[in-house]
Amino acid sequence: MRYEGATEIISRLHKPVSQVQEHYNAYPYPARDPKDERKRLITGSPSNPMEIDHHVFGGARDWNVPLRVLVAGGGSGDGLIQIAQVLTDAKRPYEITYIDLSISTRKIAEKRAKIRGLKNITFITGSLLDASEYGAFDYIDCCGVLHHLLEPQAGFDALAKALAPKGGLGFMVYAPYGRSGVYPLQEAFGELTQGMTPQDRLSFGKSVFQRVPQNHEFKRNTLVGDHQDGDAGFYDLLLHSQDIACTVRDVAGLLDAAGLELANFTQPAMYSLDGLLPPDFVRPDQFSRIDEMHLAERLRGNMKTHIGYAMKQGEVVHVDPLDPTAIPHFIGENPKKVEAFIVQRGGLPVAINGQKLGLGMSPQAAKLLGAIDGVSSVGMLQEKSGLDLAAFNTAWAKLSNLLCGYGLMLYSGLNKIKKSSGVPNDIG
Numbered sequence: 001m002r003y004e005g006a007t008e009i010i011s012r013l014h015k016p017v018s019q020v021q022e023h024y025n026a027y028p029y030p031a032r033d034p035k036d037e038r039k040r041l042i043t044g045s046p047s048n049p050m051e052i053d054h055h056v057f058g059g060a061r062d063w064n065v066p067l068r069v070l071v072a073g074g075g076s077g078d079g080l081i082q083i084a085q086v087l088t089d090a091k092r093p094y095e096i097t098y099i100d101l102s103i104s105t106r107k108i109a110e111k112r113a114k115i116r117g118l119k120n121i122t123f124i125t126g127s128l129l130d131a132s133e134y135g136a137f138d139y140i141d142c143c144g145v146l147h148h149l150l151e152p153q154a155g156f157d158a159l160a161k162a163l164a165p166k167g168g169l170g171f172m173v174y175a176p177y178g179r180s181g182v183y184p185l186q187e188a189f190g191e192l193t194q195g196m197t198p199q200d201r202l203s204f205g206k207s208v209f210q211r212v213p214q215n216h217e218f219k220r221n222t223l224v225g226d227h228q229d230g231d232a233g234f235y236d237l238l239l240h241s242q243d244i245a246c247t248v249r250d251v252a253g254l255l256d257a258a259g260l261e262l263a264n265f266t267q268p269a270m271y272s273l274d275g276l277l278p279p280d281f282v283r284p285d286q287f288s289r290i291d292e293m294h295l296a297e298r299l300r301g302n303m304k305t306h307i308g309y310a311m312k313q314g315e316v317v318h319v320d321p322l323d324p325t326a327i328p329h330f331i332g333e334n335p336k337k338v339e340a341f342i343v344q345r346g347g348l349p350v351a352i353n354g355q356k357l358g359l360g361m362s363p364q365a366a367k368l369l370g371a372i373d374g375v376s377s378v379g380m381l382q383e384k385s386g387l388d389l390a391a392f393n394t395a396w397a398k399l400s401n402l403l404c405g406y407g408l409m410l411y412s413g414l415n416k417i418k419k420s421s422g423v424p425n426d427i428g
């Protein structure tokens, strides 16, 4: 049944009540008040439809064809609402199936969708391990879930099985080094709180946490902060019963075993050794892409998640930034304002994973960036630039590579139609 104010509940859980299900029934995550839908839209990665287009469909999806979406472990609905609202605003057809183990969490997601009047959503209380029973999907969102399965591989396998040909998976899984200190606390709390109700576990955990010394690895870690965001955040970060962080090599192995291939991470520059190694260092010939990423992850030490897109092996298509019909988007502030700022300062400051970076750009690159309006194609931008094709292509490829590396540029024809959610974006 399509979501029209009514609810379909299909209860087909693998285990009658697991600790994970008990956790999220007691503390739906993330904590959201459905009334807030009247004043803001939460957007972010994965699953911004333009980002889906860029990473899964080579920036060239035909958005007149309905997008069949599965939101697997949809929680209180951030990914679901983002996809449905952005596509509704763009007047693009879609069908979304939402699955989550937790009934109370699903109710929040349903209320949020109802307040926004979003249609074509089927809500299911169940396990993503049964995903393929609900259809074949062009896109599957699975954010912050697979690391909470008893066997993450079973989750990757189940989602791979539910992908339609040329479909893609957008995922976020925890990464170990940026979460330093989390696991010793989770393990200790786990041993001490056996048999407690979620409520007792929370009050016990909070009371012990106050006694944990300030120089505990966790308390020195400035990258994690969920425990300060209320009960659901504290529970999810420090009292989770099933939480397996994955290195980039683990992610590659899980994808590979499921017959999937990494299309890309949303900020691929963070997985590059450029800027980390001396320029004269000669990399060994046998270095693979995954070797480089794995080294970069350990050298940076500040990644607490891996966010990326994957497709069935052999199906990955990359954006061609020099395709004259491709439509680029700058993600962030108004490009004109950014152009003025870059001309004044000689670069664009960004902060990623708590690290401040300056992206150096020439006045010519700033001008190209300032002309991006979300409607003009690369060919139109070349004409406007006054540069000949060869000069434009050189400058554009460099700019595109730089901005795409940090997730600041995406290619998509999604919003040839006007946006109209009427609510400010809160890129999180």
Ligand SMILES: C[S@@+](CC[C@H](N)C(=O)[O-])C[C@H]1O[C@@H](n2cnc3c(N)ncnc32)[C@H](O)[C@@H]1O
Binding pocket: 020, 021, 024, 029, 030, 072, 073, 074, 075, 076, 077, 078, 079, 099, 100, 101, 102, 105, 126, 127, 128, 129, 142, 143, 144, 145, 148, 149, 236
């Ligand atoms: C950390 S929350 C993430 C929620 C949401 N994806 C987001 O990013 O806001 C994890 C969610 O996954 C759900 N979950 C865990 N294991 C699941 C499974 N096997 N099948 C379906 N949902 C599951 C939990 O109930 C919980 O709502």
